[in-house]
Amino acid sequence: MKDSRAILQAAKIIQHGGIVAFPTETVYGLGADAFNPLAVARIFEVKRRPYFDPLIVHVANPADVKNLVKEIPSNAKKLTERFWPGPLTVVLFKEENIPDIVTAGLPTVAIRMPSHPMALSLIKESRCPIAAPSANPFGYLSPTTAEHVREQLGDQVDLILDGGPCPVGVESTIVSFLEERPRLLRPGGVSLEEIESVIGKLKISPIEEVRPSAPGMLPKHYAPRTPIVLDWNEKNLDIYKGKKIGLLAFQETKNHLKFHSVEVLSKKGDIREAAANLFAAIRRMDALKLDLIVAETIPEIGLGRAIMDRLRRASSGGLSSEELIKQSEI
Ligand code: TXA
Ligand code: MG
Numbered sequence: 001m002k003d004s005r006a007i008l009q010a011a012k013i014i015q016h017g018g019i020v021a022f023p024t025e026t027v028y029g030l031g032a033d034a035f036n037p038l039a040v041a042r043i044f045e046v047k048r049r050p051y052f053d054p055l056i057v058h059v060a061n062p063a064d065v066k067n068l069v070k071e072i073p074s075n076a077k078k079l080t081e082r083f084w085p086g087p088l089t090v091v092l093f094k095e096e097n098i099p100d101i102v103t104a105g106l107p108t109v110a111i112r113m114p115s116h117p118m119a120l121s122l123i124k125e126s127r128c129p130i131a132a133p134s135a136n137p138f139g140y141l142s143p144t145t146a147e148h149v150r151e152q153l154g155d156q157v158d159l160i161l162d163g164g165p166c167p168v169g170v171e172s173t174i175v176s177f178l179e180e181r182p183r184l185l186r187p188g189g190v191s192l193e194e195i196e197s198v199i200g201k202l203k204i205s206p207i208e209e210v211r212p213s214a215p216g217m218l219p220k221h222y223a224p225r226t227p228i229v230l231d232w233n234e235k236n237l238d239i240y241k242g243k244k245i246g247l248l249a250f251q252e253t254k255n256h257l258k259f260h261s262v263e264v265l266s267k268k269g270d271i272r273e274a275a276a277n278l279f280a281a282i283r284r285m286d287a288l289k290l291d292l293i294v295a296e297t298i299p300e301i302g303l304g305r306a307i308m309d310r311l312r313r314a315s316s317g318g319l320s321s322e323e324l325i326k327q328s329e330i
Contacts (some may be wrong), residue, residue, distance in 0.1 A: 006161055007118060011125030013158045019043055021135040021149045022122050023163030024058075024114040026087045026171050026189050027142035027279070028149050029132030030157060031058065031122070037099040040131050044101070046156045049138040054104040055131040056089050056172070057111050060123035065111055068095055068129065075199040076177045082198050085115035087168050087189025091176035102131045112172050118163040134171060139223060141279045141286075141314065144169050148283060169276035170306045175202065187305040189275075224286035228293045228315040240292065246285045248295040248311075250274055261288055271303045278307060282314060 010020045017039040019032045030047065032039035034057045044051055059065060062080055065072060069092040072080075076090050094109035103109050111129075114120065123130050134142035135149045135157075143149045146162035154160070173188035175195065183203040184192060196202060228248070237245070237258055244260040247253075251269035253262075263281040265274035285293050295311055298304045 003118065003161075003163075004121075006159070007121045007125055010122055010159050010161050011127075014039075014122070014126040014128070014130065018158040019046065020122070021143075021146070021153065021157050021160040022119055022132075023116050023146070023161060023166060024119045025116045025166060026114070026168045027144055027166055028135040028146065029056075029058070029114075029119070029130075030135035030149075030153070031130040031132035033126065034098065034102055034129040034131035036128075037101045040099065040101050043131070043133065046153060047133060047136070047138050049133060051101070052104050053133075053138075054106055054110060055102050055133050057098070057102060057109055058119065058123055058130045058132055059111060059113050060120050062113060064129060065092075068098060068109060068111060069093060070095060073177045075182055076175075078198055079175065079182075079195060080113070083190050083194075084113040085120065086113075087115075087170075087172040088112060088195075089172045089174045089186075089188075091174060091178065091185065093178065108176070108178060110174060116163060116166075118161055122161065141224060141282055142171060144276070144279045148280070165276070165280070167276060168272075169278055169280075170303070170310060173306070179203070187309045189303070189306065191302040192305055193302060223314050224282050224293075226286050226288075226290050226293050228282070228295055228311065230295050230297055230311060230315050232294045243291040244289070246288065246290045246293045248281060248285065248293055250296050250298055253296075260290060261285065271298070271307070274298075275303045275307055278310065 013020050014033050017036050019042050021028055021030050030043055032043050062084055089110050089112040091108050091110045093107055094103055098109050136142050137152055144166040146160050149160050168189040171188050173190045174186040176183045176185050181203050183205055185205055247259040247262045249262055249264050252264055252267050263285055265277045265281055300308050
């Protein structure tokens, strides 16, 4: 189907209370009319997402935020002016009109204006804000291609719009404006440094503090089936003899022979390319039925912060390789 026709059909589905998977620049989302509680409930069912985990409301125009929130603090305005459309989500005090199911009963709402042309057209044609989480079963990696969505949720959604691979590859950065000083709730596609260059220092939440309102911040989330280990070292690899180990590498390395398979996220070591490849690479490795995936770590600067955040959450609760082996006797 031609893109424009598919988008019109998708918009019709949204208007009639259906759910549609669609590309954004970060990851694929699973969307419904944000003002239709029954449609939004289906998203929770399909994803097996707990109802205490609120959704992001996607808009096609910054002016649309006004109807959704009580007030837009000046720092929030500065950030949205600078980074919208794009991978930034702001959490603000919500207006009454947003159904409780969208915000999990919280007095706040997370809002973002994506930059992907298909996402923007879909929202415009639907003529409503679109509530959408990432289009994956709860707790698994976010999809960065239409194929990923098809594999996991294919028969349960009304339509999948295919916009190719997501160029950013990690989810949006979430900043809340509920206190005097803005707070980073989730590192993502816009780096902390970029944000602080516009509005100054942010508070950075320890995981415990945001747990009730942002399960995406749970220590173990975005997890593949194969254990991922970050805390390993070359010398210890002998203890894995006879096991199928995969290496998730950031750039070309020399040790490929030791591993059953290797995914190089960016041959030239480009962090943007690495982020864009991250989830698809982990999915490919997860499909190989390896005993273990060991991942390289990178400095937590720029997009490196979001990448390391997702890797930690995808990894086995922070266990070292030895601890993991003891525990599971792989
Ligand atoms: O890049 C993205 O943000 C993608 C695309 C599809 O837009 N969406 C996404 O949605 O990652 P989701 O549902 O997978 O993650 C949204 C996160 C969750 O951790 C949720 O708990 C948090 O945002 N969140 C939503 N509303 C919130 C609120 N009012 N207060 C605090 N956290 C909130
Ligand atoms: Mg998600």
